[in-house]
Amino acid sequence: MAHLKPEHLPAFAHVSSDPRAQHYSQLVETRAAGCTNRTRVRNQRYAALRALQKEGEYFSEEQMRMREPLLYEQYIGQFLTDEEVLERSQEAMLDGSQEGQAGGGGSCGLANLLLNSYQEQLIQNRLQEEQDREDGAQEEDEDDEDDGVQQRGWEPTAEEKALLREEFISQMHQRFLDGKDKDFNYRSVTQLSPMLSSQFMALK
Secondary structure, X not given: OOOOOXXXXXXXXXXXXXXXXXXXXHHHHHHHHHHHHHHHHXXXXXXXXXXXXXXXXXXXXXXXXXHOHHHXXXXXXXXXXXXXXXXXXXXXXXXXXXXXXHHXXXXXXXXXXXXXXXXXXXXXXXXXXXXXXXXXXHOOOHHHHHHHHHHHOOOOOHHHHHHHHHHHHHHHHHHHHOOOOOOOOHHHHHHXXXXXXXXXXOOO
């Protein structure tokens, strides 16, 4: 039955009056409809991902860090030098200042700086909560705890850091495709124009 498709059902027309045949025919049609729906959802999300990549903000490193601080810390954050951390903070402040100037003056710039500071505190609080949960889980398994200590003592090369960054981005993309970005309105994905959806489906 796993290989039957709706187009195969006419071959069983001679037993279509049998309740068992009707039951299995309905299963085949339901399964096919489910597969079609999953494919459509996957294509729509892929189209949305590509559009968001082109737009640039949603999948920027800072935005991804805000959504998944622990994952970011594990792949990127823990290996940053003090200078790189300072540079990241300065870039966030600069972005806020520029947005404030574009919005009309120093008061807006100050508001953006305060907002960035508040967002950073939220990230740190969420990171601490996620780390506490992970540490609690690792304490139940001594082997996992030993592996974690070994991981923290490892210092990757520049090439390895680049690979870790790519892996982090790849995981964030996959989380989006799997529907795991809690703050994203996935219902809006279905509003993509048919032309846009077909264009990205053609890339598959």
